Amino acid sequence: MASSPHPLLNRASFLTLTMLFEGGLALVGWILGWFAGIDPLAHLIFSWPAFGLAVVGTLPLMVLFWLSYHFPVGPLEPIKRFLIETLGPYLNTCRWYDLLLIALLAGICEELFFRGFLQPWIEAAGGTTLGLIGSNLIFALAHFITYAYALLAGLMGTYLGLLLDAGGQRNLLIPMLVHTIYDFFALLIVARAFRLKRTSRTL
Secondary structure (H helix, E strand, C coil), rough: CEEEEEEEHHHHHHHHHHHHHHHHHHHHHHHHHHCCCCCCCCCCCCCCCHHHHHHHHHHHHHHHHHHHHHCCCCCHHHHHHHHHHHHHHHCCCCCHHEEEEEEHHHHHHHHHHHHHHHHHHHHHHHHHHHHHHHHHHHHHHHHHHHHHHHHHHHHHHHHHHHCCCCCCCCCHHHHHHHHHHHHHHHHHHHHHHHHHHHHHHCC
């Protein structure tokens, strides 16, 4: 009977580390925004149309993640293995509401930095296209695990950057919600996949 490796961090430590990292990213966005004269939340508008656009905008990402997870061809296989074997043990210690908290932290804090501060800052210097491309090159590098993972992160960041203006009026709420819902969906799948794999090993 094989036993699964214990995570290096317990549930409380993992959540604390996540909060510190994501919160730190948001704090950096605020500080840099203050120096640059940019309010990262200037375009955060709560409205029902924005919620609707976010739900619709998340569906393609969820479908693509589900397909890539169930049919991991080529470079997608190492990504799936990394998520299950490296992230899975930590997610397994969490409750569903912990995963929701992690998704909220990622969606709010990362979007505050990348779409609330960085994209407008680069836009001010080089225009809309450069702002979109430049901010998401950095977004891709920040998610560099493998080349394929970085590429996918960059493409997703570009999609989120386009959603920033999807409603005809710039609204940070849309990419924040899309990022949160997608991450929650992905975290649930990875946690479930790890548990199934661990169960199969003990049989």
